Structure formats: C-alpha cells, structure tokens
Amino acid sequence: MEEEKEFMRKAIALAQKGMSENExxxxxxxxxxxxxxxxxxxxxxxxxxxxxxxxEVVAIRDACKNLNTFQLSDCQIYTSCEPCPMCLGAIxxxxxxxxxxxxxxxxxxxxxxxxxxIYEEINIDFDNRKIKMIHLLRDEAQKVFEGWETxxxxxxx
Amino acid sequence: MEEEKEFMRKAIALAQKGMSENExxxxxxxxxxxxxxxxxxxxxxxxxxxxxxxxEVVAIRDACKNLNTFQLSDCQIYTSCEPCPMCLGAIxxxxxxxxxxxxxxxxxxxxxxxxxxIYEEINIDFDNRKIKMIHLLRDEAQKVFEGWETxxxxxxx
Numbered sequence: 001m002e003e004e005k006e007f008m009r010k011a012i013a014l015a016q017k018g019m020s021e022n023e024x025x026x027x028x029x030x031x032x033x034x035x036x037x038x039x040x041x042x043x044x045x046x047x048x049x050x051x052x053x054x055x056e057v058v059a060i061r062d063a064c065k066n067l068n069t070f071q072l073s074d075c076q077i078y079t080s081c082e083p084c085p086m087c088l089g090a091i092x093x094x095x096x097x098x099x100x101x102x103x104x105x106x107x108x109x110x111x112x113x114x115x116x117x118i119y120e121e122i123n124i125d126f127d128n129r130k131i132k133m134i135h136l137l138r139d140e141a142q143k144v145f146e147g148w149e150t151x152x153x154x155x156x157x
Numbered sequence: 158m159e160e161e162k163e164f165m166r167k168a169i170a171l172a173q174k175g176m177s178e179n180e181x182x183x184x185x186x187x188x189x190x191x192x193x194x195x196x197x198x199x200x201x202x203x204x205x206x207x208x209x210x211x212x213e214v215v216a217i218r219d220a221c222k223n224l225n226t227f228q229l230s231d232c233q234i235y236t237s238c239e240p241c242p243m244c245l246g247a248i249x250x251x252x253x254x255x256x257x258x259x260x261x262x263x264x265x266x267x268x269x270x271x272x273x274x275i276y277e278e279i280n281i282d283f284d285n286r287k288i289k290m291i292h293l294l295r296d297e298a299q300k301v302f303e304g305w306e307t308x309x310x311x312x313x314x
Contacts, residue, residue: 001293008294015301019308026305046312049227051250052214061207070206080298082290085279086246091288092275093208093243099290102298111302112313118249122242122279131248133239133256136158137165141237141259144172145268148183151176155203156269 007032007078008100010040015055015080018042025113027055029079031063031072031096038075039063055079056087060094070157072096081108084115085122093157164189164235165257167197172212172237175199182270186212186236188220188229188253195232196220212236213244217251227314229253238265241272242279250314 007030014028024043031039041058045051056079064070075096081103083091091099105115126133148154164187171185181200188196198215202208213236221227232253238260240248248256262272283290305311 004291005294009297012294012298012301015298016304019301019305019311022310022312024312025314026301028301045227045250045314049221049225050218051221051227051229051252051314052209052218052247054250057209061209064206064208068206070202070208072208078293080301084246084250085242086250087243088279089241089243089246089275090209092278093202093211093241095208096288099288100293101290102292102294103302104292104295107295107299107302111305118246119279121249122245122276131253131256133258135259135261136235136257137162137169137259138261138264140166141169141172142264144169144176144183144185144237145260145264147173148176148268153179154176155179155181157182157202157208 003035004078004100007037007076008080008102010037011055011078011080012102014040014042018044018055023047024053026111027079027081029055029059029077031059031075031077033063033067033072033075038066052086054084054087056083057090060090064094076100081105082115084113085118160192161235161257164194164233165237165259167194168212168235168237169259171197171199175201175212180204181210183268184212184236184238186216186234188216188232188234190220190224190229190232195223209243211241211244213240214247217247221251233257238262239272241270242275
C-alpha cells in the first residue's frame with residue numbers, strides 16, 4: 001500500500017494547500033491512471049462561487065480534460081475525505097475503478113460539513129424534504145425523452 | 158401555476174435544444190429568482206468531456222456566476238427530469254428554495270440513464286459497492302480538519 005499512501009498524501013496536501021490559500025474547504029483529491037496522477041483538485045466553492053467545486057468534482061473534471069474523455073475507466077480516485085452524495089454521484093458517472101478516502105463523512109460533519117444531512121434527505125419522500133420537490137408537466141418533458149430514444153446520431157454515456 | 162409552467166417549458170426546451178445539437182443527453186434546467194431566469198443549463202457531458210456537466214449542475218454554476226454567490230437562496234430550480242444523486246447533492250449545497258421537475262428517475266432509467274442504480278449504491282456498505290471504497294490514512298487526513306477548526310480567517314459555507 002506504499003504507492004497508494006503516497007497518492008493519498010498528495011490529496012491531503014492539496015486539501016491543506018487549498019485551505020491555507022483560502023480557496024475553499026479543507027478537501028483535496030487526485031485521479032490516478034497507470035500509476036500516474038492525471039487530475040488534481042481541491043475545494044474551491046467559496047473562491048470561485050461554485051457550490052459544485054468540491055475537490056472530487058474538480059479533480060474528475062481536470063482528469064477528464066487531460067485524458068480527453070468523459071469516462072475515468074481504469075482510474076483510481078484518492079480523496080482526503082469520504083465523498084458527499086454529489087461527489088459520490090459524480091464518481092459513479094465518471095466510473096473509476098476504485099476510490100480511496102481519508103477522513104469519513106462523520107469526521108466532516110464534526111467540523112461543520114453536513115454531508116450526512118444530504119445522505120438522509122435523499123431517502124426521504126419529496127414532500128418531506130427540506131427542499132420541496134414538485135412534479136410538473138411530465139407529459140411535455142417526456143416528449144424529449146421519446147426523441148432521445150429514436151435519435152440515430154446520439155452519443156450514449 | 159402558469160408562471161411555473163412557463164419556466165418548466167423553458168427547461169424542457171433547453172433539453173430539446175441540447176439534444177438536437179448533440180451537446181449531451183436530453184436534459185435541461187433553469188434557475189429562477191424573483192420571477193426571472195438567472196441561470197440556464199443543459200446536459201453537456203459528451204460534448205465537453207465532463208461527466209459532471211448535467212443540466213442542473215450547469216445551471217447552478219451559471220446562476221452562481223451571474224449572481225456572484227455560492228448560494229442560491231430564494232431561487233427555484235426547474236429541471237426537465239428528476240435530479241440524479243449528483244445533481245440532488247449539488248442542489249442541497251446550492252440551497253435553493255424549491256425544485257420543480259418534469260420526468261422522473263424511473264422515466265430516465267427507461268431511456269438508459271440509470272440514476273436509480275446510483276441511488277441504490279449510496280445506501281450500500283463500502284465493501285459491497287460496485288466501485289470499491291477503501292479507507293486510508295485517516296489520521297493524516299484529520300490533521301487538515303483540525304487546521305480548519307482553528308483557522309481564524311475561513312469562509313464557511
């Protein structure tokens with residue numbers, strides 16, 4: 001596990017650097033392919049006014065740009081903290097082979113980052129969520145989906 | 158609900174346009190504040206090599222940029238389809254007031270976008286997930302969190 005530890009240390013160092021330079025929260029991540037770092041990221045929510053700029057999202061976007069692909073097959077993601085639901089979703093869409101994480105979501109909650117709250121909301125009915133979700137115009141929306149099904153020149157993902 | 162329907166129709170139109178122009182999957186979204194559209198988005202995963210470029214994420218990033226903030230307080234998000242876990246997470250971090258959605262995640266699964274699979278994985282133990290997640294160097298990662306707790310010039314979010 002020595003190689004894996006070195007990559008995790010890089011993710012932790014990115015977390016430290018981003019925090020020290022006031023780019024955002026104390027989180028860092030790296031994407032590795034064939035033993036080499038192909039993407040890096042740290043939290044930049046507050047410095048770039050982007051609530052989606054979590055370390056993992058930034059690192060995934062960086063790796064995909066560098067590799068010229070929208071799929072991180074055969075890649076490993078090292079993140080200094082267990083991914084929040086947004087980042088976990090991003091990871092599943094990027095489809096890396098494996099994820100290594102340092103601190104846990106419980107650790108994150110203890111310093112004020114309440115990923116756990118979002119994990120809980122996901123499993124609650126629309127009506128009972130803190131952010132209300134309302135179903136509207138499904139029939140009209142479905143027409144676009146029907147168009148996708150019959151589209152002949154689509155790129156699937 | 159007439160005003161709400163018009164905003165949803167705009168989200169659906171963005172889904173149609175993005176699909177027709179081969180920017181990505183058939184999904185669109187708008188962010189509204191005080192009765193005005195402040196951000197728009199459509200899926201751009203395949204055209205920009207960015208697996209995180211779902212309609213809601215693109216619209217949230219656009220709205221935050223336009224409003225110069227990392228929080229969408231008092232905003233409503235209209236999305237042509239129920240958010241996937243990544244987008245739902247992004248929505249919770251952006252903290253809008255309300256979300257309107259057209260098609261459902263079940264509708265999405267039926268045209269090949271398997272959000273449901275990710276919803277299920279979120280609730281499974283690390284060891285049994287399709288993408289393995291491994292805890293590593295928690296002690297070293299925690300040092301950064303300790304630094305965050307004592308940091309005096311941090312911007313919280």
